[in-house]
Amino acid sequence: MILNIKDIALAAYMKMxxxxxxxxxxxxxxxxxxxxxxxxxWSLEYLNxxxxxxxxxxxxxxxxxxxxxSGNRSRGR
Numbered sequence: 001m002i003l004n005i006k007d008i009a010l011a012a013y014m015k016m017x018x019x020x021x022x023x024x025x026x027x028x029x030x031x032x033x034x035x036x037x038x039x040x041x042w043s044l045e046y047l048n049x050x051x052x053x054x055x056x057x058x059x060x061x062x063x064x065x066x067x068x069x070s071g072n073r074s075r076g077r
Contacts, residue, residue, distance in 0.1 A: 001036045005029045009055045013046040 002022065005011045011029040015021065023030035033042075046052050 001033055001038075003031050003033065003039050003042070005031055005039065005042075007043075009052070010043060010046050013049065013051050014042055016051070017045075 003014075003019075005014065006028050008029075011021070011031060014031050014033065018034040019031040021029055022032050
């Protein structure tokens with residue numbers, strides 16, 4: 001089954017689970033999976049995985065760093 005995925009985190013998870021990237025158009029990954037599974041099933045599996053938790057923590061920490069750095073730039077540091 002060929003799936004067109006716009007979510008980079010979901011595409012990475014699917015690749016980890018054995019899917020192969022067949023194409024990329026700049027915003028959408030075209031993936032072929034080892035099994036017939038709809039995008040909704042992949043999304044639920046990803047959201048319930050430790051990978052999703054990791055990704056959310058990573059984004060939170062990255063935003064903290066950006067906020068800290070932008071605050072220091074405005075103070076001339």
